[in-house]
Amino acid sequence: xTETDPKPTNRPxxxxxxxxxxxxxxxxxxxxxxxxxxxxxxxxEISEYLEARSVTLEANQWTFSQPLxxxxxxxxxxxxxxxxxxxxxxxxxxxxxWIADRCRMVLEVFGETFKPKMVLGSAVKVVGTIQxxxxxxxxxxxxxxxxxxxxLTMLKRPIHLYGIRIFCPPYQKVVTKGKKSTKNVPVPWQxxxxxxxxxxxxxxxxxxxxxxxxxxxxxxxxxxxxxxxNFKLVRDYLENDVMEFLQSTATGETP
Numbered sequence: 001x002t003e004t005d006p007k008p009t010n011r012p013x014x015x016x017x018x019x020x021x022x023x024x025x026x027x028x029x030x031x032x033x034x035x036x037x038x039x040x041x042x043x044x045e046i047s048e049y050l051e052a053r054s055v056t057l058e059a060n061q062w063t064f065s066q067p068l069x070x071x072x073x074x075x076x077x078x079x080x081x082x083x084x085x086x087x088x089x090x091x092x093x094x095x096x097x098w099i100a101d102r103c104r105m106v107l108e109v110f111g112e113t114f115k116p117k118m119v120l121g122s123a124v125k126v127v128g129t130i131q132x133x134x135x136x137x138x139x140x141x142x143x144x145x146x147x148x149x150x151x152l153t154m155l156k157r158p159i160h161l162y163g164i165r166i167f168c169p170p171y172q173k174v175v176t177k178g179k180k181s182t183k184n185v186p187v188p189w190q191x192x193x194x195x196x197x198x199x200x201x202x203x204x205x206x207x208x209x210x211x212x213x214x215x216x217x218x219x220x221x222x223x224x225x226x227x228x229x230n231f232k233l234v235r236d237y238l239e240n241d242v243m244e245f246l247q248s249t250a251t252g253e254t255p
Contacts, residue, residue: 008134011143012205012247016131018239021206023096024125025103026086027227029116029219033082035062042080042113049105050078069093078106083120085110096126096231104228108221116219123212124230126238129204136197136205137162144195144246163196163206170214189213191234193242205246209238 039057043064046052052064061081068074074093079086087103110116132139141147141162152159168191172184191211198204211234217223 010134010136010138011132012130012139012243013133018128018130018207018235018243020092020096020126020128021090022125022127023089023092023099023231024087025123025228025231026084027107027122028084028120030083030118030120030216031116033114033116035060035080035082042110045113046078046106046109049102049109050076052078076102080110096235100228100231103231104224107224107228111219111224119217119219119223119227121212121214121216122227122230123210124227124234125208125210126231126234127206127208128238129198129206130243132203132205135202137202139205139246140164140195140197161197161199161202163194165195166193167191168193188215189230191237193238195242195246207238207242209234209242211237 035057036059039055039062042062043052043055046064050064051066053067054063054065056063061079063080064078066076068076068089069091070093072091074091075089076099077088079088085107087099087106089099092099137159138149141149141152145164170186170188170190173187174182175185176182189211191209194206194208194210196206198206211230213227213230
């Protein structure tokens with residue numbers, strides 16, 4: 001650093017945006033389906049939405065994989081078991097709306113093919129990084145946790161990664177209508193939040209929101225729309241609410 005270089009703030013850059021690193025979506029269903037045959041037929045039925053370059057058909061799991069975009073390791077992978085369907089999208093280069101649309105169409109074909117009656121629960125994970133002006137460990141330890149770095153010397157080791165984890169369960173939200181009336185509105189999802197310095201690059205903040213919707217519902221088009229719509233819900237929660245919490249001061253204000 002030269003004398004003219006500004007001192008790093010050790011905080012997320014003002015113009016930094018969430019850079020996606022992975023998405024995932026999963027749904028459990030009832031009744032269970034058999035996987036003894038029909039895997040290649042199903043691959044053909046969904047080929048308009050997922051062009052599988054790799055197909056693995058086992059007795060208890062089908063895996064369909066399509067390279068996605070130009071990023072190394074970019075993938076759209078579908079995993080089907082007798083009681084669950086899951087999408088894993090590491091290193092995405094496509095917009096989350098495009099990914100959600102593809103997942104929705106595959107789920108619709110899956111429903112038409114295997115006739116599941118119930119969704120027993122669903123989950124969405126969004127993972128990304130944000131560029132920090134300096135060191136994300138400093139940001140999380142000093143600003144977010146208000147931790148005196150001298151305490152870490154008790155570990156007698158260099159600190160390569162620092163982070164926090166927060167779990168938020170489903171809850172009842174109080175909504176006020178007008179001046180007097182209030183009612184409780186259920187928020188039926190739980191979320192496991194991670195905020196860490198990125199292991200391979202401490203100038204980046206690693207963020208992860210792993211959300212789950214327990215409970216059963218009919219397998220139908222409105223439910224499928226809701227499940228894939230949760231991609232945007234979780235991403236917005238990570239970008240807005242979680243980042244507002246991390247950026248806020250000890251008084252609760254966001255500078």
